[in-house]
Amino acid sequence: MDFIDVQTGFGGFTPGKREVYAASALAASLKQAAIGQALVRIIPEANDFDIKHSNAFLYVECKANKGLIPCPVVAPDAIGDLGGAEHQVQAAIAAGAGAAVLRPGPDYWTAEPWVCKDILTALGKHRLPAYTAERLIPVAQFARLAEAYPETTFIYAELNYRALRTYIPLMQEFPNVYLTIGCNFNFHAGFQLIAEKVGVDRLLFGSGLPTSEPCAAMSELIYSGLDKTSITKIASGNFKKLMKGIRK
Amino acid sequence: MKDIERLHKGLPFPFEAIDMHAHIGRYSHAIPDLSVASQVAVMDRLGVKSTTVSHMQCMSWDVTWGNDEVYKAMKEFPGRILGYASMFPKSKDFVAAEAKKRVKQGFTGFKFHNSNGFAYDDPAYEPAWELAEKHHLPMLFHTWGAPKVFDEIRNIALKVPNAYILMGHSTATKWDEYIAFARKAPNIRLELCTSSAPLGSIEYLAAGVGAERIVWGSDCNFYSMAQQFGRIIGCTLPEADKRKIAAENALAILADRK
Numbered sequence: 001m002d003f004i005d006v007q008t009g010f011g012g013f014t015p016g017k018r019e020v021y022a023a024s025a026l027a028a029s030l031k032q033a034a035i036g037q038a039l040v041r042i043i044p045e046a047n048d049f050d051i052k053h054s055n056a057f058l059y060v061e062c063k064a065n066k067g068l069i070p071c072p073v074v075a076p077d078a079i080g081d082l083g084g085a086e087h088q089v090q091a092a093i094a095a096g097a098g099a100a101v102l103r104p105g106p107d108y109w110t111a112e113p114w115v116c117k118d119i120l121t122a123l124g125k126h127r128l129p130a131y132t133a134e135r136l137i138p139v140a141q142f143a144r145l146a147e148a149y150p151e152t153t154f155i156y157a158e159l160n161y162r163a164l165r166t167y168i169p170l171m172q173e174f175p176n177v178y179l180t181i182g183c184n185f186n187f188h189a190g191f192q193l194i195a196e197k198v199g200v201d202r203l204l205f206g207s208g209l210p211t212s213e214p215c216a217a218m219s220e221l222i223y224s225g226l227d228k229t230s231i232t233k234i235a236s237g238n239f240k241k242l243m244k245g246i247r248k
Numbered sequence: 249m250k251d252i253e254r255l256h257k258g259l260p261f262p263f264e265a266i267d268m269h270a271h272i273g274r275y276s277h278a279i280p281d282l283s284v285a286s287q288v289a290v291m292d293r294l295g296v297k298s299t300t301v302s303h304m305q306c307m308s309w310d311v312t313w314g315n316d317e318v319y320k321a322m323k324e325f326p327g328r329i330l331g332y333a334s335m336f337p338k339s340k341d342f343v344a345a346e347a348k349k350r351v352k353q354g355f356t357g358f359k360f361h362n363s364n365g366f367a368y369d370d371p372a373y374e375p376a377w378e379l380a381e382k383h384h385l386p387m388l389f390h391t392w393g394a395p396k397v398f399d400e401i402r403n404i405a406l407k408v409p410n411a412y413i414l415m416g417h418s419t420a421t422k423w424d425e426y427i428a429f430a431r432k433a434p435n436i437r438l439e440l441c442t443s444s445a446p447l448g449s450i451e452y453l454a455a456g457v458g459a460e461r462i463v464w465g466s467d468c469n470f471y472s473m474a475q476q477f478g479r480i481i482g483c484t485l486p487e488a489d490k491r492k493i494a495a496e497n498a499l500a501i502l503a504d505r506k
Contacts, residue, residue, distance in 0.1 A: 001256045029447075033482065034252050161443050161471065162277035186443045188290075188469040189281035209447065215255060216445035219478025222258045223293045231258075 003035040003218065004236040006099075006131075007157045007182030007206025009043035009071075011057060021210050023061035023068060030067065033214040035207065039098045039239070041071040041131070045106045051075060051082060059095045069098040069243075071131055074123070075107045076116040085118035089126050090248075098243050099129040099155055103136050111137045113148035120145065124152035127245045129178070133158035139166055146174040153178065153242060157206060161186040164193070171198040178242070181234065182206025182217050191224040191234075200230040204239050251481045251490075260295030263491050265477065266498035267296055269388055269416055269439050269465025272321055272329075273304035273314060279469050284321045288328055290473050297495075298330050299468065302359035302388070306334035309364065312346060319353055330502075332359035332388055337372030344375035351379055356502065357386035357412070368400040377404055380411035384504045388414040388439065388465075393422035398429050405433040412501050414439045414463060419449035427456030437497065441467040441476050450483040450493065459489035463498050 010026045023040070030038055042048045042058055055072040062068040072095065074088045082088055092100050100123060104111040111132075113120075123130045132142065135158050146154050157180040159167065164187055171177055171194070179185070181203055187193070194203065205221060207214035221234055254261065272284055291299060301321065305314025311334040318331040333350030335343055335358055347358065358376050360368055368389055380387050387404075391397050405413045418426040418438035430436045438453055438461060453462055464480055466473040480494050 032252070034256060164278040164280065183444050186445075186471050186475050188279055188472050189286050190472065193280035208445070211444070211447060213445045213447045213449075213479045213482045215252070215482025216475045216478035218255060219294075219481055220472045220475035222255060223290060223474035223477075225289065225293065 001222070001232070002236045003037075003205055004239045005030065005035050005038035005182075005207045005209065005214070006155065006204045006239055007180045008038050008209040009041040010210070011042045011061065012044040013047045014044055015047060023065045026209060027065040027068065029209050029214065033207070033218065035214060037067045037069060037236075038207075039069045039071045039131075041101045042073070045103050048073075048106065051107065055091075055095075062096070070095055071099045071101050072097055073103060073107065074100040074119050075102075076109050076119050085122040088119065089122040089128055093126060093128060093246060093248055097128060098239070098246075099131040102130055102132040105136060111141045111145060113144055116145070120149040120152050124149055126247050127153065129153040129155050129242055131155045131157065134160060139163070139170065143170060143174065146177050150176055152176060155180060155204065157182060159185045164190065168194070168197050171202060178202040178204055178238070180204045180206035181221060183208030183212035185217070186220065191221065191226050195226060195230060200226065200233050201238055203234045205235045255478070255481050258293070260293065261481075262295070263495055264295055264297035265464060265480070265494040266502070267291075267299035267466045267468070267473065268386070268414060268463045268498050268501075269441050270299040270301040270468045270473070271304055271306075271470050272301045273317060275304050275470060282469065284325060284329060287468055287473065288325055290468070291328065294474060294477050296473065296477070298328055299466070299473070300330040300332055300356050302332035302334045306332075306359045306361040307363035309336050309338070311336040315346065315350055315355075318355070319350075322354065331355040332357050334359045334361070335373055335376050336364060337366050337370045340372050340375055343372055347376040347379050351383060351385070357388065359388045361390040362397065363390070368397065369403045377408050377411065381408040382506070384410045384412070384506050386412040386414050386501050388416055390416045392417055392420055393425060395425075398425065402429070402432055405436055409433070409435055411435060412437055416465065417442050418453060419446055423449060423452050423456070427453060430457040430461050436461070437501070438462050439465040440479065440493070441465040441471060443471050445475065445479050450479060451485055454485055454489060454493070459485060459492045460497055462493045463501070464494045
């Protein structure tokens with residue numbers, strides 16, 4: 001089974017910890033679980049305060065470690081210090097990005113449609129998915145972005161295992177929203193329900209590394225009872241399709 | 249065949265696992281399929297022999313109804329669905345009658361959950377502890393690392409050396425405290441389930457107390473059983489230790505019933 005992990009990362013600094021989780025360590029964990037590729041971002045992001053430095057580091061590490069696909073940081077650029085929205089997106093695509101991450105809290109902006117028009121429009125124009133986590137943008141705010149920018153594809157990660165009553169209508173209401181199945185996507189018979197209500201074309205495999213055991217999400221998917229075609233789509237096919245759609 | 253290869257192929261595991269922490273019934277958040285049959289179906293896909301369930305009412309007051317529902321499931325899937333009888337400390341007489349009835353019906357052990365607002369060492373629970381001691385039964389406690397709860401359960405563990413004390417959710421937080429607690433009495437076992445599946449947690453507990461003191465639980469249908477079993481698949485312990493954790497330690501508890 002071919003897996004692409006879209007919920008993982010490395011390189012973030014945690015105050016008080018002497019070691020930073022390295023890209024090479026992540027690559028080793030992925031190999032151990034036989035996961036061929038991964039969309040990676042810098043995590044944890046709380047002290048990752050220099051976007052340009054962070055992205056440059058990410059690109060170097062992705063080049064050095066086979067199978068890592070960068071997911072660089074982008075942000076609204078009202079003051080022009082990041083070179084503009086179009087520049088950010090083009091630079092990400094040139095570096096081989098599979099998505100770009102929105103982190104409004106750590107990067108000090110507000111996730112409302114009127115704040116991030118420039119960056120979400122540029123992402124939509126180039127079909128580069130906008131990636132974020134529920135921890136970074138609460139679901140009500142996230143839905144407002146998805147509604148305001150229907151041409152932009154959104155990937156929503158780090159879900160809450162108790163919130164299926166919200167995620168099903170989120171996917172039904174916004175066809176531009178994809179969900180990752182990494183930690184804490186954890187539902188008894190959840191795949192069958194999502195398959196029945198919205199289909200499996202907008203679910204993406206995620207491991208939750210380095211905090212979660214990758215075989216947990218793999219096992220949840222593989223032993224879900226879904227047919228092999230559906231499992232393959234979620235494991236890697238749906239993300240490959242998104243990658244193919246990226247326009248320079 | 250390596251575990252990871254078996255996982256990628258979706259094959260059931262070569263030994264039959266025993267789930268020592270599971271549920272049936274409805275909870276406030278959405279559980280997509282409440283049928284017991286759906287749990288048995290995932291057990292078949294994984295290679296899980298039996299799962300020991302309590303009803304979601306373990307968190308509330310109507311344990312009699314909940315235990316009746318568990319009993320129905322036990323009869324519908326004999327040998328596959330085992331039952332924990334949930335206890336509510338309305339009074340000693342109530343607990344005594346409910347516990348006695350459920351042991352007679354063939355329940356495997358007792359489940360205690362402090363969401364009901366009562367301490368685990370509430371004296372009203374005593375008749376259940378006494379039955380567990382007499383019949384060498386497991387008692388599963390919902391825990392989340394709270395020092396007060398450790399104190400409460402220690403008081404019970406020391407009174408019932410022949411019963412088994414299962415510490416639910418031992419990998420959720422404070423792993424060192426769980427290890428230290430397990431060392432306090434030989435009848436304590438650490439049960440593993442937690443939704444976030446923390447990497448390295450099983451290995452950490454095993455290094456601290458030994459694999460023979462750990463039992464696997466899924467918390468299904470609250471969590472996904474397959475997701476929680478994946479933690480056993482992925483952990484880096486030797487095969488023999490994985491078997492102990494996933495099956496043999498639980499089988500030893502079940503076989504000890506008097």
